[in-house]
Amino acid sequence: MSNAVRRQAILRLVRDRAISTQAELVEALREEGHDVVQTTISRDVHDLGLTKVRAPSGRLVYAAPGSDDADRLRAVGVAMRRYATRVERAGPLVVVTTPSGYASALAQAIDEGRHPGIAGTIAGDNTVFLAPRDGTSAQALSTELGEHLARA
DSSP states (O other): OOHHHHHHHHHHHHHHSOOOSHHHHHHHHHHTTOOOOHHHHHHHHHHHTOEEEEOTTSOEEEEOTTTTHHHHHHHHHHHHHHHOSEEEEETTEEEEEOSTTOHHHHHHHHHHHTOTTEEEEEEOSSEEEEEEOTTOOHHHHHHHHHHHHHTO
16 A cells, blocks of 8 residues: 555544544554554654644544644634633733633643634633734634633
């Protein structure tokens, strides 16, 4: 089997299935008749630029670069519903309140989600400060994130 055929199979598998480990990827390829070993898959994962994203289930899974933007933004919404209790604009920032001890988990999910309107986060014990990127108003970001809470 050629590298190109195997790598196309890998991209299709990570798009169609929730695959978390190289061992799972090896098994999925073998189920399809590809004779592969983990070291080859490790090289392919690196060369293809696969990343790990948080699936809606909360599990980290492989995704092709650029193909996971919608999934990452969905994961931000899931994290907001799971951890946030209040969202408000405070001058040029957005402040998100959580129960005690959950701010770091929320900030990490937001950072990993790479929301295009958020430059970064700072987390305390129960508060996350969000810095909007240039071109994104704090009010618009606050409204967008607050909508996730309304869906809870």
